[in-house]
Amino acid sequence: MIPIGPSRRNTWRVSADAAELMRPALQERRVDVAARPKRVAFDLARTAFIVIDMQNDFCHRDGWLASIGVDVEPARAPIAPLTALLPVLRGAGVPVVWVNWGSRPDRLNLSPALLHVYNGSGTGTGLGDALPATGSPVLQGGSWSAQVVDELAPDPRDIRVDKHRMSGFWDTPLDSILRNLRIETLLFAGVNLDQCVLHTLADANFAGFDTLLVEDCAATTNPRFCHDATILNIHQIFGFTLQSPDLAKAIAP
Template identity: 65%
Template sequence: MTQRQTPLVPLGSSVRNLWHVSAQEVDLVRDAPPPPQVAVAQDGERRIQLDINRTALIVIDMQNDFCHPDGWLGHIGVDVTPARAPIEPLRRLLPALREAEMPVVWLNWGNRADRLNLSPALLHVYKPTGEGVGLGDPLPLSGEPVLESGSWAAAVVDELAPWPEDIRVNKYRMSGFKDTELDSILRNLNVTTLLFAGVNADQCVLCTLQDANFHGYDCLLLEDCCATTSPQYCMDATLYNVRQCFGFVIDSEQLVSQLAG
């Protein structure tokens, strides 16, 4: 082995996933700090150990169109009160996760202005008769285009305004893994475990969590940080299926308590 002649330079987009290189050497060994661990429990019973260094929080669709009374759902007559329920638990959780340097990913609808990323089948879900206000159409009161990237309608609610160091990913389907860069980002962060929060629990949250499971991630649904405007049986079925097939269900207050300790 020749003697190292020049210092190695870190190469990578994330401190969690770096090579170190020079003209004479390539070091593929990633730095591996001791894993800070916390323990939580599913339903107060089964103990689950988490490596905080390899965990990220995915917050899904906490956007004005879903959670603000003047947004899209409010316009079509949906009571958005349930969709606002995760706001306060997330306001308590986010500072603790940021202090632990856990990545926070805001996974939101953010459609193109020309809607070329939206198929007729997808548009039909939200505009089945071709009439009314669907994806990309202007809201009657504000004129904001429904769930269009860069609009007030697609922005995260003010109470949860993302920090500059947080990660934003636009999605165009109920699953945040379909046709997005989410998986690549998580791999570059060296993440294996995902915490899920947001709305609607039985739709975009569940679809993304299922796809995460199919991609090989460990999945934990934060029950108190999720909600839905669907009937209660939809939430019950979601919790059942996550526990049964796709991961675990925990409460965010356990994490806050563990991280504070």
């Protein structure tokens, strides 16, 4: 019998005259960790780590947000804890998925309403427009603007998904990828917490995934009350929040 499937986690075994539809058993790997509003335990074997929008245009001092006067230092705050946590997750075999803005050069996957959000006057620098300092097109797939910041350069084993909405699930292969990996639990990180992180986390929860935010690995450039309201909503509606040192200790004590 020959294995056939999109990943080692999700394979049949087939021959010319038979097919075995039983997937490989995934040995449970229980992780018990301090969290809010209560302690949680989950199966690391069915968990993926989603990092959202840690890109030059949001986090680099020469990127798009900085060019329009936004203080990007809050968006850079997750870099240090992510640098420490990512090797622990990779070492434990947890898939790392980078979900980033990556619009088409012709902008045919962007609606007028979405373009208006980032260029309300029509005269500013919005999605796909060239940055004055670097000439890189804002959040265009394959550009410097859309790259993950150098400090967090993805590993070749990591998975990349381009999005062009606040949510990483709309019109992307993210859901299919996670289900082909037989994932049930999602850990979230990235920026902006109250925008793309929250909307992706909410859609994941609505789709039936268990959702947890790694709080110190997520941030927003918006006022503090936006952060606080997002954490409140996660606790009340979507799941749990935890801290990366507690997670790392639980995974690799």
